[in-house]
Amino acid sequence: MFQPPVEICFATNNxxxxxxxxxxLPEKIKLKSLQDIGCSEELEETQDSLEGNSLQKASYVYDNYQVAVFADDTGLEVDALDGEPGVISARYAGNSRDNEANINLVLEKLTNAQNRKAQFRTVITLIIDGVNHQFEGVVRGTITDERxxxxxxxxxxxxxxxxFDCTFAEMSIEEKNKISHRGIATRKLVNYLINSFD
Structure with missing residues (x-):
């Protein structure tokens, strides 16, 4: 479908x-940031699902900048909280996107909870030549009592x-990538891209 090296924009400011x-990513896939393509606007996330948000962000970049692009959305889904914070994980404690406040709210809501099972889920949407593909990664785990x-x-x-007996924050990037939700979804994306080379 296309020849390496392939340049793809990752639609994030994170x-x-x-x-x-x-x-x-392998060397033949060259990653560009939003800044690299001249996109300075905040990408909206107004959908009610991870799938919808990742598609919304990727579509905006593709439609306005005409580049191959992928975008992701990730949520922490806690069993005892009926899947919260889910699609609003980054804004769970308010629009300020305060990580510490978000963590505090989850821990507060789980006070004395016996079931602390949860999962991280990532959905990546890739758009190339106007066609979109989605890739999902899920990792199950447990919410701790403290950071x-x-x-x-x-x-x-x-x-x-x-x-495991340690949190994601106690792992190196390399260790986390081997098992993480984003790592799983990204490897699916990378495999698709590699298999698409002529």
Whole structure:
């Protein structure tokens, strides 16, 4: 379908996400940021699902900048909170997108909760030549009673993935990428791109 090297824009202003995904991409896939393509506007997330938000962001960039693009949306879905914070994970405690306040609210709502099971879910939408494809990654785990670790971002300090005894925030980027929701979805994206090369 296309020849390497392929340039693709990752539709995010989140430098942590950019750094994580760059570490997963092969050299023949050249990642560009929103800044690289001259996009300075805030991409809206007004849909009621992760699938809808990732498609909304990717479509905006594709329609306005005519570049191959992918966008992601990620949510923490806590069983005892009926899937909250879910699609509003970044704004759970308000529009300021305050990670600490978001974590505090989750821990507060889970006070004395026996079921602390949760999952991180990422949906990536890729648009190339006007055709979109979606890739999902899910990792199950448990919400801790208190923060642990200084790496990562978002809810990483309170999420222990199944099969481990440390939080995402206690792992290196390399360790986290091997098992994370975003890593799983990104590998699906990368495999699709590699298999699409002539």
């Amino acid at each position: 430098l942590n996400k950019l750094k994580e995904i760059q570490s997963l 642990a670790g200084g790496h990562g971002f978002g809810y990483d300090p309170i999420f222990i993935p199944d099969g």
